[in-house]
Amino acid sequence: MLFRIEVPCDSYDIVGGRLNLTEVPHSGIIVAGEVPLLRVLLKMALEDGGFEVIGEADDAQSLLVLSQAHNPAVILIDFNMEQVDLIRLIEDILDIDPIIAVVVISDPIDGIGDMVLAAGARAFLRKPFSMYDMTDTVRKVKPIY
Numbered sequence: 001m002l003f004r005i006e007v008p009c010d011s012y013d014i015v016g017g018r019l020n021l022t023e024v025p026h027s028g029i030i031v032a033g034e035v036p037l038l039r040v041l042l043k044m045a046l047e048d049g050g051f052e053v054i055g056e057a058d059d060a061q062s063l064l065v066l067s068q069a070h071n072p073a074v075i076l077i078d079f080n081m082e083q084v085d086l087i088r089l090i091e092d093i094l095d096i097d098p099i100i101a102v103v104v105i106s107d108p109i110d111g112i113g114d115m116v117l118a119a120g121a122r123a124f125l126r127k128p129f130s131m132y133d134m135t136d137t138v139r140k141v142k143p144i145y
Helices: 036-048 060-070 083-096 112-119 131-141
Strands: 002-006 010-015 018-023 029-033 053-057 074-078 101-106 123-126
Touching: 029 036, 029 060, 036 053, 036 074, 036 131, 053 060, 060 074, 060 083, 074 083, 074 131, 083 101, 083 112, 101 112, 101 131, 112 123, 123 131
Parallel strands: 029 053, 029 074, 074 101, 101 123
Antiparallel strands: 002 010, 010 018
8 A cells, every 4th residue: 555645845655664755855055054154165175165055144043934934954153152053954854854964053052062963963063174175075075866
């Protein structure tokens, strides 16, 4: 027996008790951060590396709205927020779409890398980092179809 459940951006088929994801391809990158200059630098480096930046967010709420509206492949997050709030944000993004690759950029804080990876982020970049390291990380975590 075949059941088809239509969801706004994705469709899921349940065949023989197994869930198969036949999705609309995710594309582009959303850059999120409170510092406009850093967002611009990240965007420029990504575009120079051949990536398409589809949006920028300056707070968590606008990031969630963009995530729902644009079906990104990758989200770069550089928010100065409490660890608990950052974990909740990652979980909220993955609740919207578990395919999105979340990359967190942060100051060196003990244990934050392990925490964001445990919450579902695919990568963690510790400041300071090179733009090459950032684009290389995005290339490695970007979903391939």
